[in-house]
Amino acid sequence: MSQPDMFGAPVDAQAPAAPLTPADEAARLREALHAHAHRYYVLDAPSIPDAEYDRLFQALQALEAAHPELRTADSPTQRVLGQVLDGFASVRHVVPMLSIRTETDTEATGAEAFDARVRRELALLEDAPPVDYAAELKFDGLAINLRYERGVLVQAATRGDGENGEDVTQNIRTVGQIPLRLQGPADAWPAVLEVRGEVYMRRDDFERLNERQRERGEKTFVNPRNAAAGAVRQLDPAIAAQRPLSFFAYGLGEVQGWAIPPTHSGLLDALAAFGLPVCAERTVAHGASGAQGLVAFHQAMGARRDQLPFDIDGVVYKVNSRALQEQLGFVTREPRWAVAHKYPAQEQLTQVEGIDIQVGRTGKLTPVARLKPVFVGGVTVTNATLHNLFELRRKGVRVGDTVIVRRAGDVIPEVVGVLRSEPPAPRAPYVPNFRMPRHCPICASTVVRERDEVNHRCTGGLFCAAQRKQAVLHFAQRRAVEIEGLGEKLVDQLIDGGLVRTLPDLYKLGLMKLAALDRMADKSAQNILVALEKSKLTTLPRFLFGLGIRHVGEATAKDLARHFGSIDRIMDAPEDQLLAVRDVGPVVAKSIRTFFDQAHNREVVEQLRAAGVSWAEHEPSAEADAATLPLAGKTLVLTGTLPTLGREEAKALIEAAGGKVAGSVSKKTHHVVAGAEAGSKLEKAQALGLSILDEAGLLALLAAPAGQPPAGTVPPAPGNPDGSEG
Numbered sequence: 001m002s003q004p005d006m007f008g009a010p011v012d013a014q015a016p017a018a019p020l021t022p023a024d025e026a027a028r029l030r031e032a033l034h035a036h037a038h039r040y041y042v043l044d045a046p047s048i049p050d051a052e053y054d055r056l057f058q059a060l061q062a063l064e065a066a067h068p069e070l071r072t073a074d075s076p077t078q079r080v081l082g083q084v085l086d087g088f089a090s091v092r093h094v095v096p097m098l099s100i101r102t103e104t105d106t107e108a109t110g111a112e113a114f115d116a117r118v119r120r121e122l123a124l125l126e127d128a129p130p131v132d133y134a135a136e137l138k139f140d141g142l143a144i145n146l147r148y149e150r151g152v153l154v155q156a157a158t159r160g161d162g163e164n165g166e167d168v169t170q171n172i173r174t175v176g177q178i179p180l181r182l183q184g185p186a187d188a189w190p191a192v193l194e195v196r197g198e199v200y201m202r203r204d205d206f207e208r209l210n211e212r213q214r215e216r217g218e219k220t221f222v223n224p225r226n227a228a229a230g231a232v233r234q235l236d237p238a239i240a241a242q243r244p245l246s247f248f249a250y251g252l253g254e255v256q257g258w259a260i261p262p263t264h265s266g267l268l269d270a271l272a273a274f275g276l277p278v279c280a281e282r283t284v285a286h287g288a289s290g291a292q293g294l295v296a297f298h299q300a301m302g303a304r305r306d307q308l309p310f311d312i313d314g315v316v317y318k319v320n321s322r323a324l325q326e327q328l329g330f331v332t333r334e335p336r337w338a339v340a341h342k343y344p345a346q347e348q349l350t351q352v353e354g355i356d357i358q359v360g361r362t363g364k365l366t367p368v369a370r371l372k373p374v375f376v377g378g379v380t381v382t383n384a385t386l387h388n389l390f391e392l393r394r395k396g397v398r399v400g401d402t403v404i405v406r407r408a409g410d411v412i413p414e415v416v417g418v419l420r421s422e423p424p425a426p427r428a429p430y431v432p433n434f435r436m437p438r439h440c441p442i443c444a445s446t447v448v449r450e451r452d453e454v455n456h457r458c459t460g461g462l463f464c465a466a467q468r469k470q471a472v473l474h475f476a477q478r479r480a481v482e483i484e485g486l487g488e489k490l491v492d493q494l495i496d497g498g499l500v501r502t503l504p505d506l507y508k509l510g511l512m513k514l515a516a517l518d519r520m521a522d523k524s525a526q527n528i529l530v531a532l533e534k535s536k537l538t539t540l541p542r543f544l545f546g547l548g549i550r551h552v553g554e555a556t557a558k559d560l561a562r563h564f565g566s567i568d569r570i571m572d573a574p575e576d577q578l579l580a581v582r583d584v585g586p587v588v589a590k591s592i593r594t595f596f597d598q599a600h601n602r603e604v605v606e607q608l609r610a611a612g613v614s615w616a617e618h619e620p621s622a623e624a625d626a627a628t629l630p631l632a633g634k635t636l637v638l639t640g641t642l643p644t645l646g647r648e649e650a651k652a653l654i655e656a657a658g659g660k661v662a663g664s665v666s667k668k669t670h671h672v673v674a675g676a677e678a679g680s681k682l683e684k685a686q687a688l689g690l691s692i693l694d695e696a697g698l699l700a701l702l703a704a705p706a707g708q709p710p711a712g713t714v715p716p717a718p719g720n721p722d723g724s725e726g
């Protein structure tokens, strides 16, 4: 075994001649897994592939299963365990978890007032040097106390009322960023180290979680803080483990057997060295006066707030020196040496003035609340998404309601809920005063919602102005008709400039118009025209796929083309005929029917044909007589480089002829098509005595009637079960 261990030395070099005992091996695996988890979760710089981590993990699991006595509390295999709880046990904090004073003056004067207060308390004279402050972010999550005894995580508790919290150890163990065991040499671990910090949810993790909830038609979370708090206080650890949480350390609780660093910034460095995640966005404010450095930090972080991957609601200033902190002490329940300096709130109240519909690039209809303008998260917001009709109903939003609007980061502002009168009056059942339109507000096409779908969609497809860009990009992609060089930027220019409204307009573009576009050289304009010309010769499956009919992917397009043989028969096929095609179910059949029932979509097909887009058609071949195709039931393998056909092209031709292309050679392979530099696949085919073709042989086979190998090709090897393969 030459797998390097965590220190980069080959394991063999370290291993003595005697084989490792199971206990040593388990310790070695735990060590390696802890180190890799730290790099992965905390440093965000994994050093080994996931598969290798899984291998080490499984090796440890197997070892522990065979030797249960080797299973330790800090073993990485013990992250997700435990049963559903009835409730949480109470934990008494040895050192109370206090809150810090909040400065709600969000201007520079907020920082200046804190500095002045500290200087006054310390009885510093006007000309005394500035106080050093550690400045850090105020995370919008849930405060947690982590207790490590001799380096091992033994308990995690919430703040609770500050004196007593709840034991949430089994949920906190599922947070990958929280080390189950401290890093560094064991003799440096304190007898007791309580680390305080914030459990939070990253904004992208939050958005993904809510997106998943929405798709399942389940309740969404109001904001990342609520989602994080809900996960930490989840009684079922298996559910908690599915909620992606993160952690930042920022302070201490009880400590025994450790010399605490003399400054707060030094403490954070020490915690980071123990393998705990510490936010990199922190500083020690120097400068002409302490306050000036704090103001600069507050402003810099305020400007960067939207770009941070998580929510903050302010910054925190702490007197850096522990000696000065002790001198300052506490006033009632708050330390005099720290303050939270807030930013404008990311949630505000306002009124819904109306509900509009937005049509997205893919045809999705989104209800959007038109709001009385409100300043939230640093900008004035006039619109907020309601996502879909079901979410709108679940939240009970009505035009005229006062709602809570959230705007954080670059995320689109959303309505998170309705403000109810307090105490809640006995409410009549929710009666919406909004309906989804039955026709697209942009193109007037029919609006549909499929079974088990939460979203309404415009069926306008090619015709709908809102979907034009998407439609052109889809049509032009490599797997559709392939128009080389027609990318997102150019499509934006063509459509925004009014040069292209529907797909057929692409083929009306001339050199003059193209070359006149911004940043378009004559040569690239010429290249686009060549690519457009080239794209005209296509195949029926590619064309059909390119139309962007919902639910008609590449595979379905191939099946349809094979079954019907011509675009006209597909356009005219009633649903029952469509259902006869392999893998076409009611949803797909309906979607195809709806698409071609719209006259403007048929018009697009006609115009494309008139523009010269063409493909080969054949007689209809119901699944039963698909056997009439020349390669029906045959499996082919492609290897090496063919003189003229590209790999994808050859594959498309074979599939259009009813054949299948496999990735590897076996006894079940009927033909191997070999080009230049064919390697092991060719050798294997020769060894198995399979039929081997060159490109000319393949083309001859494609042109031959079914079942008859064209002259000049080697017949299938004896014993090859012709056509018996599924």
Ligand SMILES: [Zn+2]
Binding pocket: 359, 440, 441, 442, 443, 444, 445, 458, 459, 460, 461, 464, 465, 466
């Ligand atoms: Zn539309």
